[in-house]
Amino acid sequence: MVWSCSTYWDIHVPMKSPIEEVAEQYLFVLRVGHDSYVRCCPVVFTRWWLLLAAFATHFASGLVFGLTRITGSSPSGLLFHVCVALSVSFTGPYIERDGPRMGLTFGSILIAVGCGVSHIAVIKTDPVLLALGHGVFCAVGVGFVIVAATGATQKWFPDLRGCVSGLCAASFTCGILSLVEWMPHIDGLTNMFWIAGTLAVGLLTLSAMVFRTPPASFRINGVDMHGVPDRLAPPSARFQNNSRYPGLSMAGVFQCEFE
Numbered sequence: 001m002v003w004s005c006s007t008y009w010d011i012h013v014p015m016k017s018p019i020e021e022v023a024e025q026y027l028f029v030l031r032v033g034h035d036s037y038v039r040c041c042p043v044v045f046t047r048w049w050l051l052l053a054a055f056a057t058h059f060a061s062g063l064v065f066g067l068t069r070i071t072g073s074s075p076s077g078l079l080f081h082v083c084v085a086l087s088v089s090f091t092g093p094y095i096e097r098d099g100p101r102m103g104l105t106f107g108s109i110l111i112a113v114g115c116g117v118s119h120i121a122v123i124k125t126d127p128v129l130l131a132l133g134h135g136v137f138c139a140v141g142v143g144f145v146i147v148a149a150t151g152a153t154q155k156w157f158p159d160l161r162g163c164v165s166g167l168c169a170a171s172f173t174c175g176i177l178s179l180v181e182w183m184p185h186i187d188g189l190t191n192m193f194w195i196a197g198t199l200a201v202g203l204l205t206l207s208a209m210v211f212r213t214p215p216a217s218f219r220i221n222g223v224d225m226h227g228v229p230d231r232l233a234p235p236s237a238r239f240q241n242n243s244r245y246p247g248l249s250m251a252g253v254f255q256c257e258f259e
Helices: 002-008 018-023 047-066 075-090 092-098 100-124 127-156 161-185 189-210 236-241 251-258
Strands: 029-033 036-039
Touching: 018 036, 029 189, 047 100, 047 127, 047 161, 047 189, 075 092, 075 127, 092 100, 092 127, 100 127, 100 189, 127 161, 127 189
Parallel strands: none
Antiparallel strands: 029 036
16 A cells, blocks of 8 residues: 555656657647547647647636635535645646646546536535535546646746746636626526536647647757756656656756766
8 A cells, every 4th residue: 555655656757659749749639549649730839839728727727716606615615625735736646647638638527527517516406416516526627637737837838937837827817707707697506617617628628639748858948848957957768767757846956966
């Protein structure tokens, strides 16, 4: 049990296949098999497209988060915040290994299920069902989405980490405020979950096809995807295969300096 828990936190990032790298040169990429990808758009991918997708992702997360205005101080609202905290705490290693595309896909499915269950709960006035739908499914889904989007955006913008983090946080807040602004104009409380859920899942589905991690050879303004300067960065193959490399932190800088 202890060994299983410890190995979960060992981050082993698999090398991208040549097929995947070719497909990811384009904007929208859909994985259809173990190593089979379909590009759905002739537009060439740049990191600025991913930043736009990050805005959409955080806006969608803000919409779902804003639904806590309905649940208020009920057990469902408290459970939502607890499950979001737990989700963002434990999903990092999974997303580092399987990539942001899988994290966003899984998070989108959870949010879709959660909003559907919550819609039924409001119709039936069932607080237990509402706690399950919004307090658990939506909350865990939001955790997956936020970690996947934030981690990938940080990797593509190691030279502008603070700037893009602030912009994404602003987009998240805009999602919350937008829902609060729309609430008085939506006909009936029963429509709130399916309207917000449909919009959020639609944005997340499109964003999932845009998100990806940089190739191991990625360099921008003298640093690699983890912010390690070129003169300190290890070779790409070793860098990608180091099973204990802390992908979401700057600890690799110190590792390189002492080696």
